[in-house]
Amino acid sequence: MSVTKDVSFSLKVVINKQKTKVLFAEAESDFVDILISFLTLPLGTIVKILKKHYKDEEAPVKIGSLTSLYNGLANLDGDNFWTDGLHDVLLNPTSSFRDECLQLKLDISDSQPTKYFTCNPHHCQPIPCLSIYYDTVICGCSQIMKREVGQNMSETNGVFTINTMSFIISDDLRVLPNMMGFVQTLKDLDVTDTNGTELRNVTFGFNEIMDLLKASLQSRTPLTDIILNKSQMYGDSARTKYEPGVPLDRIDKKATPNSKKMNLKVILQKSSNKLLFAQAEDDFVDFLSCFLAIPLGGVEHLLGSNTCFKSIDNLHKSVADLISDKYLASAGTKNRLMNPKLFHGYISENFILPLNNPTLVPTYDCARGTIKFASINFVKGQGKYVRGPRMYKITDDLTVTPFCMASAISTLEYLNIPLSDIKEMEFQIGLEEALSILKASLTSTSALSDAMKINPMLMKQPKQEPYY
DSSP states (O other): OOSSSOOOEEEEEEEOTTSSOEEEEEEEHHHHHHHHHGGGSBHHHHHHHHHHHTTTSSSOOOOTTHHHHHHHHHHSOGGGBSSHHHHHHHHSOOOTTHHHHTTSSSOOSOOOOOOEEEOOGGGSOSOOEEESSTTSOBOTTSOBOOEEEOOOOOOOSOSSBOTTOEEEEETTOOEEETTSOHHHHHHHTTOOOOTTOEEEEEEEOHHHHHHHHHHHHHBSOHHHHHHSOOTTTSGGGGBOOOOOOOOGGGSOTTSSTTOOOEEEEEEEETTTTEEEEEEEEHHHHHHHHHGGGSBHHHHHHHTTSOSSOHHHHHHHHIIIIISOGGGBSSTTHHHHHHSOBOOTTSSOTTOSSOOBOOOOOOOEEETTEEEEEEOOOOTTOTTOOBOSSOEEEEOTTOOEEEOOHHHHHHHHHHTTOOGGGEEEEEEEEOHHHHHHHHHHHHHOSOHHHHHTTOOOOOOOOOOOOOOO
């Protein structure tokens, strides 16, 4: 990986005659590896790096309700978490692809190399343990594990794709190996007229790749938006929008057989049916918190490549269906990208969403034999972040704060809503509801209303007398 942001990539781009649309681009494997790495980014990392990169913009970048969820958890006092370390873990989620991303020509994930710690091996018999957490885990010999040890990185012939390959990328991020017939490739790209097209050599650096990440989450035409600066041209037709519906038929419901439903109390205004806020216990807040750790590819897996991020959906389907295993860097690359594991410890064993929650296995070899891994001890178990039992307030855009009765009354007073105009509804959050909230959080700033199908009613307008 380059240690600076001065790395650049050259793309051959074909533009239509009217110069209003990118038909396709041709790029080498190192650029496509970065594109594929978008799928490995935890949702919290995406929010964090976009917020950092565009901090000087007049209008801050917002990704559905994820941005407000992230900001709300960031603003929670540390005493709402079981340990200070858990607060930091949520705001700086680790990808299970961290080591791969560090090998990219340009890594935008803000990753740091995985560090491994052990006790003093001279006093540990017969074989020391190994931890990925500094000063928080006690070895089997009763010593704190704080001595850092290294791991050797193996040589590869590419990060995600073979480094000799080139690829064709459509405007909406379908990716094809540049190994197909000319006519078939144009057909797959829906290119029917090449008369008057223009070929341009375009350079992508760090800023353009960050723009591409942002555009891929907000637009169906990210290449056109960036290369031709046409982001304002298409209006709402090219923007991502929330579309209800989750693919329950393809979800393995046996993956989380012991997960129990969560309670969500929703306070509504009677006259408008508008959601004012919701109340939930710590288990629901832990569930929302885990969103930040789920990689984009994991969301695609759960929602069947139908996330409302249409360009990312296409990228995910390209890896699944269009890029053969023989063009990928290793035999297990596709399976890992299609159903990625979360980094160890982020979700509970009975998490309501069927995600891969890996266990640490013995993988580190030394002169004394194989060193055993030891996991961090969460105070209340893996995936348990916020203190409880405690009630929390959640707004429609998933902002989380501790529930305060006096503050709630003050809010109603500020909105001039009398108690006679409010009502309470209670929902049981199971697998379907959990998937709906996850999907709505990606593109909607009213995630709870959209996921729970709470539609504000139009206020009745006073009858207008006709003019004569």
